[in-house]
Amino acid sequence: RNVKMKLANDMRLNLNIVARASRNYLIYLDKEMQGLQMRQIENARKQVDDAIEKSIPLLRSEETKKAMADIKAQREVVRPEFTNFIDLVDAGKLDEAKDVLRTTVEKPQQKWFDLIESYIQILEKQNEEAVAQMNHDYAMAVTVLIGSLAGALALGIWMAWWVTRSITKPIGEAVAIAETVAAGDLTSRIEVSRMDETGQLLLALKKMNES
Secondary structure: OOHHHHHHHHHHHHHHHHHHHHHHHHHOOOHHHHHHHHHHHHHHHHHHHHHHHHHHHHOOOHHHHHHHHHHHHHHHHHHHHHHHHHHHHHOOOHHHHHHHHHHHHHHHHHHHHHHHHHHHHHHHHHHHHHHHHHHHHHHHHHHHHHHHHHHHHHHHHHHHHHHHHHHHHHHHHHHHHHHHHHOOOOOOOOOOOOOOHHHHHHHHHHHHHHO
16 A cells, blocks of 8 residues: 555544544543543544654655645644643633634644645646556557567568478479489589588589589
C-alpha cells in the first residue's frame, strides 16, 4: 500500500478524532470522562504530528510539498485556538467555550480538513498517473518482446533455409555430375570452390572425371 496515502488517511482520521473528542470534552462535565476525551485528543494530535513528519521526507513533487506546507501552517492556526477552547472549558466558562468552538475553532479546523483532503486527492491523482505509466511501459515492453521474438523467428527460418540450401544445392550438383560420369559422359566441367565435405566430394569427382 502507498505509504504516503496511508499517512494522509491517518491524518484525516485522527483529526476527526480530535474534533469529536473536543465536542465531548465540552459536553461531559464528569472529570473522568473529560480525562478520557483529553487522552484521546492528545493521542490523536500526536498521531497527526507523526504522520506529517513521516510524510515530509517522502514527498518529491513541488505540488505535494506545497500541500504539506499548507497543512503544517494551518495546524499552527488551529492549535492555539483549540488550547484556548480547552482552557475555557477547564475554567468552567462553558458558554464562552461554546462560542469559541463555533466561531474560532470550527472554521480553521474545517480548513485544515479541506487541506488534508486536497492533499489526498493530489496523491490519488499521482497514483493513477503512476499506474497508467506502468501500464504503458508494460504494453511497450510486451510489444518490443513480441517484435523481438517475431524477428528472431524470421531470422531463424531464414538461416535454416540458407543452411539447408548451402548443403542441398552443391550436393544436388555433385549428384548430377556423378550421374553424368556414370552415364559415360566425361566432358562435364567440374568447378570446385568449397573446402568442406561437399567440396571434397566435388574434387573427388573432378579427379575421377579427369583421369
